[in-house]
Amino acid sequence: MGRFVDLTLNGFTYGVIYAAVALGLVLIWRATRIVNFAQGALATLTTYIAVSLLDRSVNYWLAFAGALFAGLVIGALTERVFIRPLYGKPDLNPIVVSIGLLILVESIAGAIWGSGDRGFEPAFSQIGISVGKTHLEFSHFDVFVLASVLVLMVGILVLFRWTNLGLRMRASAFAPEVARLLGVRVGRILTTGWALATFAGALAGLLVAPKVLLSPNMMDPILVYGFAAAVLGGLDSPLGALVGGIVTGLGISYVGGYMGSSMETVGAAVLLIVVLSIRPEGIFSRPSARRV
């Protein structure tokens, strides 16, 4: 029973991290109908930036914010330089380019910071909390993880729902041509979307790095889980990304806990194949879910 509780808590924490990755994928998919397979690699890059700042004894939270800001900038640059020339080209081209970007960014990170593992200091203690007599595998850092993804999600929802930028983003996603006729500079909106998406990925990187070790391909499996989460949520809905992330996190945690950690990736692959065979539009997507 205690183990089940621990696995559940663990699954929840990882789940919201996957949700942050999924959110990034969803933001880009909604705006440009592209799945950004380089999202994880970009997040690794921003996490290394945080580490570099910390190595230069920059204040922890400043380094944290620096990495998030780097996410915004790198996302915007990626869209401008690598993705913009591909709009209007066959669907496969951006997939291939994003994979090229994945390997390029990871090897650049490896060249600069070395290919080996290194630790990343957590913001809060990673020692489990005790409630009464029971000791939980759930730490203050995990609380921080939940809280920061919650803030991210609420922030994105508020942005979409109640700001002019959000209105423009939704219009550009649903009806790009009409949006342009109404004076929306859709090109800039797309750049903004990529910036926000990479920001979400950067947060995921900062949150997961203390839990796993930081290495150039740290985010590879996380990206796959995030993709599974996004697909589960319908790829189109930020809320779906959250639910999909938590379900994926729990699923992977139980599979890893009861069947061995080498089954986690297998579980994700099976989950994807089954979900897509049964309901290609995602489990949690209803038509209304499109309206954020």
Add this chain to the structure above:
Amino acid sequence: MKLPRWLRLPTQPLLRHLLLAVAGGLVLYVITLSVSQYDNLELAEIGWYAIAIAGLSVLTGVNGQISLGHGAFMAVGAYSAGLMMEHFDLPLIVPVLVAVGAAAVIGGLVGLPATRLKGPYLAGVTLALAFAVQDLPNKFSSLFNGDQGIIVNPPTPPGTVPAERWLAWITLFGAVVGMVILANFLRSRFGRSLRAVRDDEIAASAAGLNPARLRVLTFAVSAAAAGLAGGLFALWSGIVSPDSFSLFLSIQLLAGMVIGGSGSLIGAWWGALALVYIPEWTQNVSGHFNLSAGVKANMQNAVFGLLIIVIMMLAPSGIQGWLRSLWSAIGRLARRSKGDSDQAVAPLTSTPSPERISP
């Protein structure tokens, strides 16, 4: 016994493919005789790379889909062949055929959801597979021998043929035969149906074709080619372990396809050449500079990443596409119109699809 329809081929293309294969085979044969044993090992490597890339190319070329995990199907083939050879003493052809069959079956299963899915979904699923396949051998350690992997004894050459040359002959022969089968597959009525489905699914269904079944079948065929590559790889490498089938292998295959020209079987050979010689070349070049070990270690991957991106942006139909346009330019100059050189049409071109926006 009656052969299935797509095996009963119109005679003319079959003849042409066979002639091409024999000519190509002869050239390769002469090369294997005249180069060093080290070069022969590289030729063998080119062989299995080429057939793996060809499989990927068929998927992209006629299905308009992409796999980011074709290394996984190579793993299926390599492990099947490796296990067969470990436990039974059979003529080489048997484990290689088993490798092909196993990869085809797994490919068919994975391809099932692909029937209804567009590019990015299948790409994600196959990416997940690329990871899963690395972890499975650890889970079933007693069968696959975990991280250690399975040792495969090198094939014994007849008479005085050096082992390396014999290996080159086997892999190249396997690759060429695989190519001929793929070429015929694409030329068959079946291949035409596939292209019809790719170009206009609704019209194709109206004409009585079953797009879903055709897609699964292509995916199986494509995986089977990767399985063949895996079987040949097992012979070539002498060991089958999870390390050999990292995500990087799948990305390399993708790079090979993009470099050579997606959708083209001849392009697969250019791609294979690139995969074998680019790392060697980057190593040589970086040796001349005073680079740190970290930079050197990552150089090869960076070059592949950059190549994929640059080619997709500037010349999305790759080397073969470039050669083809060169050829037709020459043809125009010579006032001789002769097209029809290769099988599938590359979909990774610069033709805009009308529904996408260009801000």
Add this chain to the structure above:
Amino acid sequence: MLEIDRLSVAYGPVRALTEVSFEARDGSITAVLGANGAGKTTLLRTITGLVPAKEGSIRYDGKEIAGLAPEEVVRRGISHVPEGRGVITELTVEENIRLGALWRRRQPDYQEAIDRAFALFPPLESRRKQSAATLSGGERQMLAIARALAAKPDLLLLDEPSLGLAPLVTAELMRIIRELARTDGLTVLLVEQNARSALSIADVAIVLNLGRVVASDKAAALASEDELRHRYLGF
């Protein structure tokens, strides 16, 4: 004033417009008529930059606008209500209208223009917070026009506003368009299948056939040319 001079447009090998020339004076209503496939929609889409012009020029207030992106054309005071209305059903009525005005949100009369757009179409007022997907066809057309007007345009391009509307609603719509031209000095380019009702409010009209201008005259004069009416306008 909108001046179009020898404008040609092609979709690949398909010629859609060939040497189209005409002018629309400020405050006038110009009806653009013609059969299906005549090139009417293409003409409007070229003016707003959704389709590139192959040859010729489009001048507005003396400045060349051919080659500008749609989001810039609207900033020159040209609003386009596209064929099929282009209401964004994932947004609410109010969001649709606000979106149309958003690019001028720093103008002092930003809110006033939005309020005016609502005031012009009372049914929209009571449905402000409703999803645009719940509107009827006529209400959607109102929304599309209100949204275009919220940008305070000087030139309004309307692509078949009467499509799918009941005759009474069409008449009401035409009355409002006429009114806007009279009182606000709005210039209107009105593409219509329904030639009779378009001619009833237009000052001048041009008739397109297979991408060429085959007639252009005062609306009343065109309406009385039986031969032309029968041949191109079908009434």
